[in-house]
Amino acid sequence: MSRENTETQKKILKATVKSLTDSGGAGVRMSDIAKAAGVSRQAVYLHFASRTELLVAATRFMDEELNLEKRLEFVRSAETAEERLTRYVHFWGEYIPGIYGIAKALMVARHTDEAANAAWDDRMSALKSGCRSVVRGLKEEDKLKSEWTEDTATEAFWSLLLIPVWENLTLKCGWTSELYQSRMTLMVSTNFVK
Amino acid sequence: MSRENTETQKKILKATVKSLTDSGGAGVRMSDIAKAAGVSRQAVYLHFASRTELLVAATRFMDEELNLEKRLEFVRSAETAEERLTRYVHFWGEYIPGIYGIAKALMVARHTDEAANAAWDDRMSALKSGCRSVVRGLKEEDKLKSEWTEDTATEAFWSLLLIPVWENLTLKCGWTSELYQSRMTLMVSTNFVK
DNA sequence: GTGTCAATTGACACCATGTAAAGATACGGG
DNA sequence: CCCGTATCTTTACATGGTGTCAATTGACAC
Numbered sequence: 338m339s340r341e342n343t344e345t346q347k348k349i350l351k352a353t354v355k356s357l358t359d360s361g362g363a364g365v366r367m368s369d370i371a372k373a374a375g376v377s378r379q380a381v382y383l384h385f386a387s388r389t390e391l392l393v394a395a396t397r398f399m400d401e402e403l404n405l406e407k408r409l410e411f412v413r414s415a416e417t418a419e420e421r422l423t424r425y426v427h428f429w430g431e432y433i434p435g436i437y438g439i440a441k442a443l444m445v446a447r448h449t450d451e452a453a454n455a456a457w458d459d460r461m462s463a464l465k466s467g468c469r470s471v472v473r474g475l476k477e478e479d480k481l482k483s484e485w486t487e488d489t490a491t492e493a494f495w496s497l498l499l500i501p502v503w504e505n506l507t508l509k510c511g512w513t514s515e516l517y518q519s520r521m522t523l524m525v526s527t528n529f530v531k
Numbered sequence: 532m533s534r535e536n537t538e539t540q541k542k543i544l545k546a547t548v549k550s551l552t553d554s555g556g557a558g559v560r561m562s563d564i565a566k567a568a569g570v571s572r573q574a575v576y577l578h579f580a581s582r583t584e585l586l587v588a589a590t591r592f593m594d595e596e597l598n599l600e601k602r603l604e605f606v607r608s609a610e611t612a613e614e615r616l617t618r619y620v621h622f623w624g625e626y627i628p629g630i631y632g633i634a635k636a637l638m639v640a641r642h643t644d645e646a647a648n649a650a651w652d653d654r655m656s657a658l659k660s661g662c663r664s665v666v667r668g669l670k671e672e673d674k675l676k677s678e679w680t681e682d683t684a685t686e687a688f689w690s691l692l693l694i695p696v697w698e699n700l701t702l703k704c705g706w707t708s709e710l711y712q713s714r715m716t717l718m719v720s721t722n723f724v725k
Numbered sequence: 726g727t728g729t730c731a732a733t734t735g736a737c738a739c740c741a742t743g744t745a746a747a748g749a750t751a752c753g754g755g
Numbered sequence: 756c757c758c759g760t761a762t763c764t765t766t767a768c769a770t771g772g773t774g775t776c777a778a779t780t781g782a783c784a785c
Contacts, residue, residue: 343731345731345732362642363642363643364642364643366771366772366773367772367773367774368772376732376733377732377733377734379732379733379734379775380731380732380733382773382774382775383731383732386774387773387774388773388774441642445639445642448556448557448558448635448639449557449558484717489714492699492700492704492706493700493714493718495699496696496699496700496704497691497696499693499695499696499699500695501693501694501695501696502690502691502693502695502696505686505689505690505693506686506687506690510686510690512686520683520687523678524687524722527721527722528718528721528722537762539762539763560740560741560742561741561742561743562741570763570764571763571764571765573744573763573764573765574762574763574764576742576743576744577762577763580743581742581743582741582742582743
């Protein structure tokens with residue numbers, strides 16, 4: 338609210354990201370965030386109307402902080418579809434750790450808050466678009482396996498990139514970011530590339 | 532609590548499953564369940580100490596209701612590892628719709644309740660064991676692709692079967708249960724079977 | 726000095742979980 | 756017939772987190 342990009346607002350957003358990242362996205366209350374930001378709980382509500390709104394703002398904040406656009410441009414600039422596929426998976430594997438805390442919190446909020454649900458859907462749609470453009474590239478170069486159509490391959494690819502999958506492989510199974518990236522690339526290539 | 536398998540207890544468990552299934556696992560309160568079961572809210576607490584305990588009991592209840600053991604036996608009785616793989620994926624694809632509501636509720640509860648977390652981990656470990664036994668079978672028949680070890684293939688296979696993946700493919704993308712089963716089998720086979 | 730904006734403080738409504746205590750109802754055995 | 760026991764109901768309340776409101780403080784500009 339009020340002005341855009343106040344100092345306080347940034348403090349709050351940073352505190353939100355840090356708290357959620359540290360805690361793995363669970364058990365963080367508005368008062369915790371306020372404390373971490375060094376402001377009163379009400380100051381948070383002065384800048385963000387609700388918990389959900391704060392979370393959504395925090396994701397946008399992180400997108401800028403992590404240079405989302407720049408990274409995507411690098412992916413798009415690949416010469417071949419296969420190369421784009423590899424870059425997309427690598428991008429995603431590097432990106433998730435940065436947004437994991439907030440993403441998790443949003444995923445939880447989805448179940449009770451329609452706005453959080455919409456915000457999450459939005460992000461996931463963007464991810465899907467990326468998958469589609471990779472798959473379309475494969476098809477145009479006649480590299481898409483005949484078992485798959487553009488739609489089905491997009492949907493399957495997209496589902497492989499879901500955060501719970503990443504969560505399971507890295508946090509539960511202990512795969513490093515590099516292993517996630519290389520093995521996920523392997524899986525996707527094996528499945529969809531001729 | 533009290534006696535085992537009272538009429539009331541079953542009524543509550545059935546109401547729990549129905550409510551959660553109908554609602555997709557979100558926004559179901561203890562009072563809703565009580566109302567659906569035709570008992571008072573306190574009667575629920577008389578039989579189950581907490582919401583989490585109720586959810587856990589409901590999953591066990593469903594396992595019996597859906598003949599979990601019988602289905603698993605059919606999977607295990609397959610002659611070849613490849614056949615076991617197919618049967619395992621099919622089993623899972625048929626099983627999820629029945630437990631989806633409760634599973635979802637448990638997945639949400641995980642974030643705030645340690646007992647729910649443990650209960651969920653337990654189920655997921657069982658799923659992983661199943662994946663491992665399939666992969667081990669492949670390896671023993673020398674059918675496991677050389678890029679994968681028993682561990683890594685198990686972990687990757689396991690992750691593909693995660694509920695959020697199923698959720699995305701069926702509920703979001705509109706794949707039917709049959710399509711989920713056949714395409715997931717295709718993916719897993721393509722990835723891990725020589 | 727006065728007006729204004731940002732933030733603090735403290736109180737409160739709301740809602741869901743879980744607890745506690747006092748009755749109602751039924752049922753089986755002396 | 757009445758007693759004891761077990762089950763369920765009713766009502767009230769503690770707790771904890773979100774979100775709202777209003778009065779107040781402090782700083783800075785004009």
